[in-house]
Amino acid sequence: MKVAIIGGGAAGMSAASRVKALRPNWDVKVFEKSRWVSHAPCGIPFFVGGAVEKFDELCAYDIDYFKRERGIDVHTNARVVEIEEGRLTVDEGGKEASYEWDKLLFATGSKAVRLNVEGENLEGVIYVDDIENAERVKIEAMKVDNVVVVGSGYIGVEMADAITRLGKNVTVIEVMERPLPEYDAEIAAIIKSEMEKYVNLRLSEKVTAFEGKDRVEKVVTNKGEYPCELAIIAVGVAPNTDLAKGFVELGVKGAIRTNSRMETSRENVYAAGDCAESINIVTGREDWIPLAAPANKMGYVAGVNMAGLEMHYPGSLKSQLTGFKDIEIGKAGLSENEAIRFGYEVVSAFITSRTSARYLPGGLIHLKVVADRNGKLLGLQAVGKDVAMRVYAASALLHKNGDVKDLFFCDFPYYPPVSRVWDPLVVAARNIFRKLGLP
């Protein structure tokens, strides 16, 4: 059997590894357009900020490992240019080659959304879309004094954090009225005030142009101008489905339509990772959730099914963790705004609590729990200290379709340095009890 996998990121390498583990004699080829496989874009801000010294460290495994240890035929600098039934054409460093396939996987990832404004092709304007841009960002950031980051989603926030660590002046420009706009206002307000200690945060401003002679000299918005020698753009991503379009059906937000076996509309063709649609476990509906952990698992499931066995991907929760300086930030499931948009009648609780017993130092956590009128949990957002453990717990309860009683009664252990006898999650649940008229 000949298996062809387009894309050597998380999903692609995960699937390739799975197929080879289950079918050691099958021919598994991966075509990756960059020089890297199993690259870890989530690590880019840590490389830029200096926590990681060498770029190569960001790749989980090197190519030789996959070839030698796992028997995967990895082709790098290999851009797939055409796909037909049973065959694909690849540009490998300028030379075209053709390969046959019996089973095909799209693992083509996502691509940066473009601003489409004047001057965005100037030197010194960089989209953080490609793993290879990470090196450019770092080299350029080291040389300059003033950096503008356009966008304050996860990547924008982490990039802003990283670049201030290099001692640079950072301006962050966000078109929405708050940073990390997927979070509700209460949580975003805390993130905002933390960010404002370190960066010039410009909210509700729309970038209209980049200006400069040889290279960028300023970023222009509908409200002002921001001189800079480097502009980094991170205004979101979209599924990278240029190759798939017309060959398989597309679904939510243009991602490749899949079922729970990661099968596309065409027989023997699969999709996984950031290019693929999946299920949002909270809503039960198709969604597009381009994140690393789900991508790996989708790849795993695709690999199992491509190998002829059966496994179903249940979907994900869009669980996320990030940080800015001293605060951790996390979310699982839906914000209140998102829940309302999906048509839920919502109750929510926003609380601030110490994370430790009051006689120990600890810190503060702010968290918001969102539920529907029947008490079904819809989501958690948190910011502050010891956020990860609460987002992990909420992810588990959301995964199991839990309700606020589960959140209240779940036996979260008490240990004075990191938790409380009434955990902040439990306090929030009790708060919702009251709103639902429970005793």
Next chain:
Amino acid sequence: MKVAIIGGGAAGMSAASRVKALRPNWDVKVFEKSRWVSHAPCGIPFFVGGAVEKFDELCAYDIDYFKRERGIDVHTNARVVEIEEGRLTVDEGGKEASYEWDKLLFATGSKAVRLNVEGENLEGVIYVDDIENAERVKIEAMKVDNVVVVGSGYIGVEMADAITRLGKNVTVIEVMERPLPEYDAEIAAIIKSEMEKYVNLRLSEKVTAFEGKDRVEKVVTNKGEYPCELAIIAVGVAPNTDLAKGFVELGVKGAIRTNSRMETSRENVYAAGDCAESINIVTGREDWIPLAAPANKMGYVAGVNMAGLEMHYPGSLKSQLTGFKDIEIGKAGLSENEAIRFGYEVVSAFITSRTSARYLPGGLIHLKVVADRNGKLLGLQAVGKDVAMRVYAASALLHKNGDVKDLFFCDFPYYPPVSRVWDPLVVAARNIFRKLGLP
């Protein structure tokens, strides 16, 4: 309505608060034999080790708060000496008083198991059973050089940690072959090697006597003698049911039999906290789980039901977190040994993993997942770094009766400093997949 609550610890004050919140006009009396209410024995090691300066800080709220803010009639130094239907007799600082009750709650907690060996009443031999002993332990520990801790359950381990922080020589004597004997051998081995860096850890040794003239001078075991000026005994606890015996039925391990409304065998009489039986959610059977967080929730549920409303306590998981020096230690559900004892056919995975992306500092976590042959999750044990978030997550999945597929597919978020794209929990789940023949 007259409500009498025996015991002003976590469960008692929780129940009293709940009743007053729901029935502000009811007369709610709490009888507490010590000077303290809402005391936090979990904080004792932090007080002894010096992280908490003043003993008073260990009490979550002071008595005035409960009286003034919550309208609870708190009686301290009030030892209940006799209970009859509708009436109880209390020794209040030497004077006997009698009170009527319409509803009664036992919240009498637990008491230290005695060694029953010679010399245990010598000066300098202290049982860590009573909140008031915490002050004695600290005062004595400050004065001496050599301390023996008998027992290496949670309290013993935390006490040993605390006393080494005071710069004292500590010997820990454990009758079982490993410290924290509720953990399986793989996990305990790591705890053992950490403890051995700081204390003289004597395993499989049984204390036979305490010897000394005016006060303790040595601890004698079946294998040796350990000179010391202070011996602290923490060899377990038992339900404190002296008062309840004969008045209501007792159940597992002598704890007061209760149903999910925390009702005892006698009408209008409830029990909650360390003196009460409850359900072990993993096994679905009656169990005795004397821990702070469950005690508070049992008290809450008892309070709701005493107030005439309805709420059911689902039971708990015996989730626990503790630490020794630089390692966190945690457990939820059953160990492999416990699972076998309960009759399960067990599969398990023990793994060691980094807790962060490999390009960031992070640390190591060792974890063991236990499941049955159908993949149902039975328990998690972990030791190392970032343990709390994994124990929280496992507690949530165990609470919802999850299986290893849930553990694998649960959308735990990836953030390079604190987690991995394949979280250690997910790696352990995959490991169990293999043992169950899943792809």
